[in-house]
Amino acid sequence: MNEIPMRMALSTAAMLLLALASANAAPSAYEGRGLYVSYCLVCHGTGGKGDGPLAQKMAIEPANLTTTVRSRSDTILKKIITGQGRQTITGRDRHNLLSDAMPKWHEVFSxxxxxxxxxxxxxLTRKQHDLMGDPRVGEQLYQAYCQSCHGEEGDGNGIMTDLLRINPMDHTNPNVTNALSNEQLLDAILNGKGRYMPGWKGILDQKDAEALVSYIRLLSQ
Ligand code: HEC
Ligand code: HEC
Structure with missing residues (x-):
């Protein structure tokens, strides 16, 4: 094979792999929280209620996202956030979008x-339990101590799963995680559960466990 077709074949293979990788990556509330904290929190507030530190200084109140977002489709939300096509939003969806006080984030986000x-x-709209620790800390602990069983993505498909023939909790299923209170999750993490879920007391402290609980909540899809 001469060099150019070879290179083309390689780059096609690389593109295919990239496409596969991004097709697999589900939208993650965890990633989204990081962006929200950096770009949106100043106005919309920690919990999305429109009470961020900049809100007091603004003539227009930032929307309470915990009530407004529910009825909006992803397409409409993208128009609102990027500012691209906001003016084309009509009917019921038009309410409270008349001002430019909401920045246009065009070309900021992929x-x-x-x-x-x-x-x-x-x-934020449907959460049933408060986040109690720093999920960024939780993410690091999770990848260090939990993914071998619960899987890198938290879906219960870790390396150990087949090996041990165990069924670790699927942390991406909100029906499963929402059924447990923060206290129940903390207890399972620190003291263990069943035969194969180890207790981490002594290795992880209360604060570590709280960070893990927040991370687990954000894995729900
Ligand atoms: C400078 C302050 C400010 C920042 C930063 C900001 N917003 Fe807003 N946002 C507003 C204001 C003010 C409104 C209400 C606009 C109006 O009433 O016309 C709004 C409205 C919205 C709405 C519409 C709510 C609805 O459904 O009616 C969404 C969605 C939204 N913002 C998301 C975001 C996201 C996501 C970010 C971060 C990427 C963000 N905002 C950053 C000020 C801000
Ligand atoms: C050796 C494999 C293994 C490791 C490592 C592991 N888990 Fe588990 N985990 C399990 C299994 C198996 C279950 C299901 C237990 C049951 O219900 O019998 C489980 C269940 C859970 C539950 C649900 C408990 C409940 O009350 O139903 C939580 C929460 C949890 N794990 C969190 C973690 C966290 C956080 C880590 C890392 C600090 C971790 N696990 C590490 C195997 C593991």
């Missing part, structure tokens, strides 16, 4: 980041 942001806005 399509994938927009999906993640929206996943986090939806999380």
């Amino acid at each position: 399509e994938e980041q927009l999906d993640s942001l929206i996943a986090y806005l939806r999380f």
Whole structure:
């Protein structure tokens, strides 16, 4: 094979792999939270209620996202966030979008980041338990101590799963995680559960466990 077709074949293979990788990556409320904290919290507030530190200084109140986002489709939310096509929003969806006080985030976020942001806005709308620790700390602990059984993505498909023939909890299923209170999750993490879920007391402290609980909540899709 001469060099150029070879290179083309290689780059096609690389593109295919990239496409596969991004097709697999589900929009993650965890990623979205990171973006939200950096770009949106100043106005919309920690919990999305429109009470961020900048809100007091603004003539127009930032929307309470925990009530407004529920009825909006992803397409409409993308228009609102990027500012691209906001003026084309009509009918019922038009309400409270008349001002430019909401910045236009055109070209700030990739399509994938927009999906993640929206996943986090939806999380804020339907969350049943408060986040209690820093999920960024939780993410690091999770990858260090939990993914061998619970899987890198938290879906219960870790390396050990087949090996041990065990069924670790699927942390991406909100029906499963929402059924447990923060206290129940903390207890399972620190003291263990059943035969194969180890207790981490002595290795992890209360604060570590709280960070893990927040991370687990954000894995729900
Ligand atoms: C400078 C302050 C400010 C920042 C930063 C900001 N917003 Fe807003 N946002 C507003 C204001 C003000 C409104 C209400 C606009 C109006 O009433 O016309 C709004 C409205 C919205 C709405 C519409 C709510 C609805 O459904 O009616 C969404 C969605 C939204 N913002 C998401 C975001 C996201 C996501 C970010 C971060 C990427 C963000 N905002 C950053 C000020 C801000
Ligand atoms: C050796 C494999 C293994 C490791 C490592 C592991 N888990 Fe588990 N985990 C399990 C299994 C198996 C279950 C299901 C237990 C049951 O219901 O019998 C489980 C269940 C859970 C539950 C649900 C408990 C409940 O009350 O139903 C939580 C929460 C949890 N794990 C969190 C974690 C966290 C956080 C880590 C890392 C600090 C971790 N696990 C590490 C195997 C593991």
